[in-house]
Amino acid sequence: MAEKSRYNYRVEPQDVDFTLRATIPSLGGSILNTAGIDAHGKGFGVDALNADNHSWVLSRMAVEFDCQPTQYTDYTVATWISDYGRVLSTRNFTLTDAAGREFGRAVTQWAMIDLQSRSAIDLSWVGDAHADAIVDAAPPTDKPRKIRAVSPTATAEHRVVYSDIDFNRHVNTMRYIEMMLDMLPVDMLTQEAPVRLDIHFLKECRFGQTLTVGCELRGRSALFEISADGAAAAVRASIEWK
Amino acid sequence: MAEKSRYNYRVEPQDVDFTLRATIPSLGGSILNTAGIDAHGKGFGVDALNADNHSWVLSRMAVEFDCQPTQYTDYTVATWISDYGRVLSTRNFTLTDAAGREFGRAVTQWAMIDLQSRSAIDLSWVGDAHADAIVDAAPPTDKPRKIRAVSPTATAEHRVVYSDIDFNRHVNTMRYIEMMLDMLPVDMLTQEAPVRLDIHFLKECRFGQTLTVGCELRGRSALFEISADGAAAAVRASIEWK
Structure with a gap:
């Protein structure tokens, strides 16, 4: 052992x-x-x-x-x-x-x-x-945790570029997280409070695809769903400040 | 000494x-x-x-x-x-x-x-x-080297988000470089050849501004100019593969 x-x-x-x-x-x-x-x-x-x-x-x-x-x-x-x-x-x-x-x-x-x-x-x-x-x-x-249903109240688009992809030829995990954080108010990101982030990957996103990042704010939490080229969800995540 | x-x-x-x-x-x-x-x-x-x-x-x-x-x-x-x-x-x-x-x-x-x-x-x-x-x-x-004149043949827009800014509250140097590289063909970026990059900063770019990244391809070199909110150049750079 x-x-x-x-x-x-x-x-x-x-x-x-x-x-x-x-x-x-x-x-x-x-x-x-x-x-x-x-x-x-x-x-x-x-x-x-x-x-x-x-x-x-x-x-x-x-x-x-x-x-x-x-x-x-x-x-x-x-x-x-x-x-x-x-x-x-x-x-x-x-x-x-x-x-x-x-x-x-x-x-x-x-x-x-x-x-x-x-x-x-x-x-x-x-x-x-x-x-x-x-x-x-x-x-x-x-x-x-599994995140099942996200009802975006805001969306952003992002074309996947060279800097986003990693050695596995798909979007780098931290880039997904940055795309999500960047949709939140800066005050929310810089508060001094315990935070928990859950993310799960359903499909790979690849170079050249256009991602849609949906965000649903719920008080001190946010839910996210990312999809590529209009297909079903590729990534879902939640961030919660205590 | x-x-x-x-x-x-x-x-x-x-x-x-x-x-x-x-x-x-x-x-x-x-x-x-x-x-x-x-x-x-x-x-x-x-x-x-x-x-x-x-x-x-x-x-x-x-x-x-x-x-x-x-x-x-x-x-x-x-x-x-x-x-x-x-x-x-x-x-x-x-x-x-x-x-x-x-x-x-x-x-x-x-x-x-x-x-x-x-x-x-x-x-x-x-x-x-x-x-x-x-x-x-x-x-x-x-x-x-100083880069004086850039005549962009392609441009991209980028809104400055939380992940782009550093401890000085302006856009992180490596983010500027990524924005520029991301406009080039991937084959150019992944070739195995000596490379030189010159970059100079004329003005700071800040959170919330919209950047225009102009790129001029010249054979195995590329020139870049980034400006914020339609103002004069904030960053100029050149990348040259030998």
């Missing part, structure tokens, strides 16, 4: 907004980067999978930040895999400051796809082959 | 495009981050200046990459200040891989502004106060 792995980060100037606190996408970026590094180090990273024409894709993600640390704050991201299902693998994270105080956590669920067919692969063999990578510790918070 | 300072980086999964090589904005981001960290460590960072309601702003930048390293490549950014003028301070950079081979370099010129009036401050006192921070080594390549 494995142990949690720990990686050190610091809130750099490019990670903060004008309140000098780390943005949600910068902390989310560190979380996803940690997933990549940890899988790479353990021999089942995207680079190893690419040899078989496979890749990991993020299916669902929930992140919670009790606060957003200020510029130059050192922090540690601990990560561990708690389970493999047939379709999804669950990777967990906690974020702690230098004093050891936990200020954030995340639960992510990943599918493995075939890069040719872009369809999901049965993960049972991964669970067998990498059983020693599983850590016997429960996820640090509720798993990502 | 000071020595060059060195900072270590690694090309992370979020830094690469689908060719699995580091993007120009990700390498450029490491360069600017190094400037911030080094100034911070030496006591004249943005955080120290903010106490007097001052800040550093980038005025001009030239970057050259002989190649763009692949995912998980370790590299070192060395930085040094070569001179202070009355208005601009010159900070230089070289990028080297683990074998010590230089694959990139940059020359940046910075002004100090008053955050209230947004106007430049005489830097002579900084040169006096921080003379011991100057390194007696010439810039590693030509200083940033």
Whole structure:
């Protein structure tokens, strides 16, 4: 049975907004980067999978930040895999400051796809082959919530450009989150309050597509739905400030 | 007289495009981050200046990459200040891989502004106060070139949103560069050839403004001009593949 792995980060100037606190996408970026590094180090990273024409894709993600640390704050991201299902693998994270105080956590669920067919692969063999990578510790918070119905009260359009796409040739997770945040009032984004974000990915969005980002404000929460070229929802998300 | 300072980086999964090589904005981001960290460590960072309601702003930048390293490549950014003028301070950079081979370099010129009036401050006192921070080594390549006339053959519009702005409350340098790159054919961006980018900033662009990005393709080069709300040019740049 494995142990949690720990990686050190610091809130750099490019990670903060004008309140000098780390943005949600910068902390989310560190979380996803940690997933990549940890899988790479353990021999089942995207680079190893690419040899078989496979890749990991993020299916669902929930992140919670009790606060957003200020510029130059050192922090540690601990990560561990708690389970493999047939379709999804669950990777967990906690974020702690230098004093050891936990200020954030995340639960992510990943599918493995075939890069040719872009369809999901049965993960049972991964669970067998990498059983020693599983850590016997429960996820640090509720798993990502499904968001079923969004009734947008505002929409924005965005054509997918080179800077939006990642190594998997689809829109980068943090770019989706930025598109959503950018529809909210700045006062909402810069308030100092605990925040939880749930996002789930239903379809990939690709270079050259035109995205429609729908936003429904509900008090201190917002629901989002992104679709590409007028098709059914590709991404749904909710953000809630406590 | 000071020595060059060195900072270590690694090309992370979020830094690469689908060719699995580091993007120009990700390498450029490491360069600017190094400037911030080094100034911070030496006591004249943005955080120290903010106490007097001052800040550093980038005025001009030239970057050259002989190649763009692949995912998980370790590299070192060395930085040094070569001179202070009355208005601009010159900070230089070289990028080297683990074998010590230089694959990139940059020359940046910075002004100090008053955050209230947004106007430049005489830097002579900084040169006096921080003379011991100057390194007696010439810039590693030509200083940033002025780009005088751009005749756009294509234009794009972009409204400045929350994710575009940085701690100085104006559009982030790498976002400008992304806006420009996103107007070019993807084949041009992913070719394996040495590239040089020159950018200069004439005016700040702020939250809520609508930017017009003009692009003029000239063979293996491109010229750009960005203006806000129909006013005169705010940013001009050129990108040239050898």
